[in-house]
Amino acid sequence: xxxxxxxxxxxxxxxxxxxxxxxxxxxxxxxxxxxxxxxxxxxxxxxxxxxxxxxxxxxxxxxxxxxxxxxxxxxxxxxxxxxxxxxxxxxxxxxxxxxxxxxxxxxxxxxxxxxxxxxxxxxxxxxxxxxxxxxxxxxxxxxxxxxxxxxxxxxxxxxxxxxxxxxxxxxxxxxxxxxxxxxxxxxxxxxxxxxxxxxxxxxxxxxxxxxxxxxxxx
Numbered sequence: 195x196x197x198x199x200x201x202x203x204x205x206x207x208x209x210x211x212x213x214x215x216x217x218x219x220x221x222x223x224x225x226x227x228x229x230x231x232x233x234x235x236x237x238x239x240x241x242x243x244x245x246x247x248x249x250x251x252x253x254x255x256x257x258x259x260x261x262x263x264x265x266x267x268x269x270x271x272x273x274x275x276x277x278x279x280x281x282x283x284x285x286x287x288x289x290x291x292x293x294x295x296x297x298x299x300x301x302x303x304x305x306x307x308x309x310x311x312x313x314x315x316x317x318x319x320x321x322x323x324x325x326x327x328x329x330x331x332x333x334x335x336x337x338x339x340x341x342x343x344x345x346x347x348x349x350x351x352x353x354x355x356x357x358x359x360x361x362x363x364x365x366x367x368x369x370x371x372x373x374x375x376x377x378x379x380x381x382x383x384x385x386x387x388x389x390x391x392x393x394x395x396x397x398x399x400x401x402x403x404x405x406x407x408x409x410x411x412x
Contacts, residue, residue, distance in 0.1 A: 255296025
């Protein structure tokens with residue numbers, strides 16, 4: 195007879211193997227679009243965009259985060275295209291923030307601390323070029339800040355392996371399908387969200403509680 199531990203392990207692995215890509219089981223309408231033109235923007239990729247979207251939206255000074263695709267060459271990419279790994283795109287988020295409340299350097303801190311920046315081609319359990327980590331820049335200042343921060347992390351000894359995050363110019367960001375937006379908020383009980391996304395976000399929020407908006411702790 196299998197032990198309780200073995201049964202629990204099998205069940206956990208079965209749930210945890212669900213990938214970042216199932217369709218939403220919540221058919222409620224998306225929240226109305228807001229005018230975000232007055233906010234600054236920053237784009238990042240670090241595995242599943244559901245996780246990154248929810249993480250950044252919990253940060254003080256961040257107004258909105260949109261899940262999408264960036265880093266590739268194909269026009270009008272959709273989820274099915276991107277998931278083949280052939281378009282060059284990575285699941286990404288566009289972060290809209292108020293620079294008077296949160297700095298770009300703080301967003302970089304959030305970005306690198308919210309993942310394993312030494313992992314190549316994905317964050318467990320999602321692997322492939324479409325899940326690779328990319329810090330996108332839109333000007334020389336952002337590029338220099340990203341590269342300097344990577345140098346600091348490599349020199350700090352915090353990680354046993356070198357930082358593997360790609361540094362790329364942002365050429366185009368394509369918003370993802372509506373069912374990907376606010377996925378965690380709409381589907382808090384899905385297996386992937388419960389076993390992968392929420393535990394990782396909780397870990398970050400526990401380490402940096404001073405950065406989290408009131409009412410946005412998981």
